Amino acid sequence: MAVILDTHLIPECDRADAVGQAMHQSGIPARITHEPPPDQIYARIKLWQLGGGTTLMHRDGSGVCLTRTPRQVRVAAPERFSVTVLGAGRWTYTAGRQDRQVNSTRPRILVTDQAAPYEFNRIGGGETFALGIEHAVLGLPVDQVRAAAERVESSPIYPLVRDHILRLSVDLDGIPPGPALAMVGNAATELVRALIVSTGADLDRQHSAITDSLPLRIRLYLGDHLREPSLTPAKIAAAHHISLRQLYNVWSRTNEQSLSQWIITQRLIAARGELARPDAAAHTISAIARHCGFIDTAHFARKFREAYGMSPREWRSIARQQL
Numbered sequence: 001m002a003v004i005l006d007t008h009l010i011p012e013c014d015r016a017d018a019v020g021q022a023m024h025q026s027g028i029p030a031r032i033t034h035e036p037p038p039d040q041i042y043a044r045i046k047l048w049q050l051g052g053g054t055t056l057m058h059r060d061g062s063g064v065c066l067t068r069t070p071r072q073v074r075v076a077a078p079e080r081f082s083v084t085v086l087g088a089g090r091w092t093y094t095a096g097r098q099d100r101q102v103n104s105t106r107p108r109i110l111v112t113d114q115a116a117p118y119e120f121n122r123i124g125g126g127e128t129f130a131l132g133i134e135h136a137v138l139g140l141p142v143d144q145v146r147a148a149a150e151r152v153e154s155s156p157i158y159p160l161v162r163d164h165i166l167r168l169s170v171d172l173d174g175i176p177p178g179p180a181l182a183m184v185g186n187a188a189t190e191l192v193r194a195l196i197v198s199t200g201a202d203l204d205r206q207h208s209a210i211t212d213s214l215p216l217r218i219r220l221y222l223g224d225h226l227r228e229p230s231l232t233p234a235k236i237a238a239a240h241h242i243s244l245r246q247l248y249n250v251w252s253r254t255n256e257q258s259l260s261q262w263i264i265t266q267r268l269i270a271a272r273g274e275l276a277r278p279d280a281a282a283h284t285i286s287a288i289a290r291h292c293g294f295i296d297t298a299h300f301a302r303k304f305r306e307a308y309g310m311s312p313r314e315w316r317s318i319a320r321q322q323l
Helices: 012-024 070-077 142-149 158-174 179-197 203-214 214-225 233-238 244-254 259-276 285-291 297-308 312-321
Strands: 001-006 029-032 045-051 054-061 064-068 080-084 089-095 098-104 107-112 118-123 127-134
Touching: 001 089, 001 259, 012 045, 012 064, 012 285, 029 259, 045 158, 045 179, 054 064, 054 179, 054 312, 064 070, 070 107, 080 158, 089 107, 098 107, 107 158, 107 179, 127 158, 127 179, 142 179, 158 179, 158 214, 179 203, 203 214, 214 233, 214 244, 233 244, 233 259, 244 259, 259 312, 285 297, 285 312, 297 312
Parallel strands: none
Antiparallel strands: 001 045, 029 064, 045 054, 054 127, 064 118, 080 107, 080 127, 089 098, 089 118
């Protein structure tokens, strides 16, 4: 991750140009005009390179207008989509047949084709999370994506994709550049592909997209709910509108561990990490166990010893000595 712009660090007279350069660097090749006067412009922009030409940009800043004119498109038309989650607030978007006037109290998704003209206004400022994906990487006909952009909120996985993009800017800070980061980018692209296909009118393709993305959606759900003691296979199946038998079949095709064992293993990994943290020294072992999803401290201690060959207390003592 790189913080490519923080306007608090540059003179007020240079901020407008700096925002434009940073947005262009982030893959937004539009003409930018600012809503507030120059001395009130502010923005903080972070950019992650996820590999394969896929990026994530997080912008928190004052109101802007982005314009892609037909002339600009003729001069330079990057074959790239932006799947953007806009934080609560006001915005407008005009492109082709779309003419959206939005004032929302919750985040909303906007799909933009950078190879086509559009005008976007962010009124009053706010947060923007833009996932940039090249046409070739997404692997869908451009006309299909443009058509889906008009009704993307009808997709049954719309909330999942929206929330996943929102979380990425937090999760990515802990992932170093390399294969793991590329896998995160691939997963995000797969979700977006399923979002687009599941928005269409072809029911067979919708069903296929939902089915193909099910293993990934289950993994994401587990990551979000891992620390909840109430997390059970029955709850996971219900959340995805499938039977327990189907859940187990889907899981066994891509995992050697059983689902229940995988959950316990991941909770133990989380607990082991927390026990070693200096800033968690004041927390009891029981509190850490509960925070990681274990209800019974004795059960936690037994599973911990089976996994690591020592008690949680012994591990905490060793970790402290290594500091």
